[in-house]
Amino acid sequence: MILLKSHSCGELNKKHLGAKVTLAGWVNRRRDHGGLTFIDLRDREGIVQVVFNPEVSKLCHEVASQMRSEYVVRVSGEVALRPPGTENPKLPTGDIEVIAYNTDILNTSKTPPFYINEDTEIEESLRLKYRYLDLRRARMKENLLLRYRVVKFIRDFLDTKGFIEIETPILIKSTPEGARDYLVPSRVHPGKFYALPQSPQQLKQLLMVAGVEKYFQIAKCFRDEDTRADRQPEFTQLDLEMSFVEEEDILNLLEELFISMVKTIKPEIRMTKPFPRLTYTEAMEYYGTDKPDLRLGMEIRDLSDIVAQSNFSIFLSAIAEGGKVKGICAPGCANYTRHQLVELNEVVRNVGAEGFITLPLGASGGSINDLTLEMVRSVATKFLTLDQIKQIAERLGANRGDLLFIIAGKASKIVDVALGELRLELGRRLKLADPNVLAFIFIVDFPLLWWNEETGQWEAMHHPFTAPKDEDASLLDVAPEKVQGKHYDIVCNGCEIAGGSIRIHTSELQRKIFKLLGYNDDEIEERFGHLLEAFDYGAPPHGGIAPGIDRIVMLLTGEETIREVIPFPKSQTACDLTFSAPSTITEQQLAELHLRLREES
RNA sequence: GGCCCCGUGGUGUAGUGGACAAACAUGCCACCCUGUCACGGUGGAGAUCGGGGGUUCGAAUCCCCCCGGGGUCGCCA
Incomplete structure (x- = not known):
């Protein structure tokens, strides 16, 4: 193989001392000292310092003075130990440097629209327009690499389990029963359309009928619905199907897959093994959602039986109308201000819940047994006995200094969902989500x-x-x-x-x-x-x-959105800002497809 | 379709009715500099404050409409 380079920048170390190497990459930074010029040369594997000394090569030193950020350059030189005291411990290659004796500029670069050599926040639309530059940045490069490792791990893992990877078509039939389809007009069949698969669901079932027994695919899926931080019009899932199995077989396989994947790719991450199991009913009952974040703790508990003994009409009428009274405990929040409580009430209101009661359990540092009614600054003290408050606190696992939230409603589902939203908001405010845990x-x-x-x-x-x-x-x-x-x-x-x-x-x-x-x-x-x-x-x-690859990689990289782990994602309005897609097409293209555009009113 | 947030030199921010002929950092350009590594020093260029309309003696700042980006509800078999 003939390459313009003999080594990558990032691989060089003391073992290469004295070696004559040829490197090629991008100028990450230039430090021109007049008589001596340093270039941090960057390629995919890392950064190495190149020294241009006019006493070694006058010509090289002159060429280096022409170099600017993101110029593409090639350097031939000798790997040398840095002079004592000038090592750079921040750089993996910081013990050595390359003394250039031959160099040329392979391509120049305009000044980039944003920093490539610094990790600063840049407006996302600009990043997406120049995605090819954005992907040069270390963070995105690492995300791409981690994504590759995840997919590689999945392929290797499933291979050892006897699965075979099979491709299925992208142009299939619209069978509208779920999300909106992306449609492709047929040139050959006037008035007829293909649909892009929302998932290869029916195809993989047909593969089971075909006797494949164990199938998987890293599959692109298309759904014409509005985007979210964790939703894109096109996304990637690990599509997987097995014959002659029951639920337990699939769960055990996936548990092993995820545990070994995380151990291999992010060994510092902690997990609970085996994975806890919740029924749908339990999830809704204790967390108010079918996708709870177990890192937050703060389980929701039913208080109906306790408050049924009170004379608080909000509670009694909710129960009488077939509803529920439930609560949650915010640890250490008894000193929340009126303003904070109003904000939290707003969260609850937004999902349509009424009957919002707060119970701050006095100052912290003391047994709940010593709690007195005077310590609890709440309207509810008029209607609840001290004993009832203690019972509630006990059920919610509360201590002194905690803040209890109680929601009563005739619709149990809304009570659950409201407390679920409240739980998420409290989790954010109290930073209860440990970033080193995958729950x-x-x-x-x-x-x-x-x-x-x-x-x-x-x-x-x-x-x-x-x-x-x-x-x-x-x-x-x-x-x-x-x-x-x-x-x-x-x-x-x-x-x-x-x-x-x-x-x-x-x-x-x-x-x-x-x-x-x-x-x-x-x-x-x-x-x-x-x-x-x-x-x-x-x-x-x-x-x-069908595990979502984008979401898994998002969690493993600690990113907030799946766009950060997709090389060329769409905007919230489903636009590709690099290509400016979608775009208009020519009248001839329309005609070939037997299409005429409607006049929008 | 609803609600909320953002848009100021290349980039990131400050400025939220008058002292803004728009500030700061960084980047960019020129010159100086042989051990720096976010090199340093001196000087310089660079902004119709997303677009349009309105209120006002006066608008980056207030109001309306539009465009772009983001979050979220609906939607996502």
Whole structure:
């Protein structure tokens, strides 16, 4: 192989002393001392100092004076020990330097629009416009590398488990039942469209029918929905499916995958092993969400039985109307100001909860047994006895100096969600999330269906291919809301990182579910006929899961958004700011696709 | 579609009704400098304050509309 370089900048050390090397890279920084010039030369592997001494080469020294930041240069020189006292411990290559005897400028560079050699905050739209420069920065380079390591680890791991990686098409059929599809017009078939896969769900099930048994793919998925910090129009998931398995097999495999991945890639990160398991009901009950961040502690507890003994009408009426009174304890927050409490009340109000009560448990440093009513500055002291307050404090695991929040409501779900939001806000304010912990958990026992009030129809909690639990199958006809699905999620630090299920593998049951979801026979045939027919040719029992690669890498890098781990992400309005996509196309292109643009009113 | 935040020399910030002919840091350009490593020194250039309209004697600053970016609710089988 012929390269313009013999070594990379970052690999050089004392072992190379005396070696004649040729390096090529970018000028990270130039320090011109007049008679002597230093260049920090950067390539993918790191930075090394190059010395241009006119006594070694007058020509090199002159060329170096022309160099500027981000110029692409090649240097031939000798690796030498730095003079004693001039070593740079901040640099991995800081013991040595390269004395240049030959150099040339391979390309010049305009002054970049932002710093590449410093880690400063830069407006994201500018970074995205010049993403190729942004990716030169150390932080982004490290993120790209870590992402590669994650995907490499997954491939190696699954290979040892007997999985094979199979590609599935990007141009498939629109079967609208979930997110909005990205569509591609057909030139050959006027008026017809392909859809980009929202996930390879049906394809991987067909691969199971094909007898592949263990399949995976690092798959691009496309969903035309609004973006979030952890959502992009196109994203990458590890798509995985196995035949002849039950829920437990999939969970054990994924647990082993994630534990060994984290140990290998981020050994300093702590995890709870084995991963705790929560049912969907427990998650909602104790955390007010189906993707709880277990690092925060502060579990929600039901207080209805205690306050039922009080004469506080807010509590009593909530309970009488079939609702709940629940609470949460904010450690050490008894001294919160009125203003802070109003702000927190706002959080609760935003999700539609009323009946917000605060109970500060006096000053810190003392037993809860010594608490007196006078210490508790709350309206609730008029209606709650000291003993009731102590019972509440005990149930919430509270100490003196803590602040209790109680929410009463006739709709239990809103009480849970409000306390869940409050918990997240308190977690942020109290910085309870340990960045060196990855709190993986499994969420299991989801309902199969939920009733959509707006459309007046049953909808799939996960997707329509999820199998009901065997013992619940008979309930499908009489009480669909009670049916649990063989559906499981993996949640980590409050982020849903994977969802999967054991699938339906008979056409009979699959048809029944489609009908329950409101499709008529014709629609079922038109949209899912291919899948149902396949099930009639010996489809094996099968199931799988789909972890989100972007989210996993985001958690491992400690980034706040998945855009930081995607080389070329879209903006919130789904634009590619590097290419300025989407863009208009020519009239000829439209005509070939048999399309005419509508006049927007 | 709703709500919230941001937009000031290349970059990051300050300035929130008059003393702004817009400040600071860094970057950039020129000159000086042989051991620096965020080198140092001297000098210099660089901003229609995102765009448009309005209020006012006076607007970077207040109001309205638009554009761009971000967060979030809805949405995300």
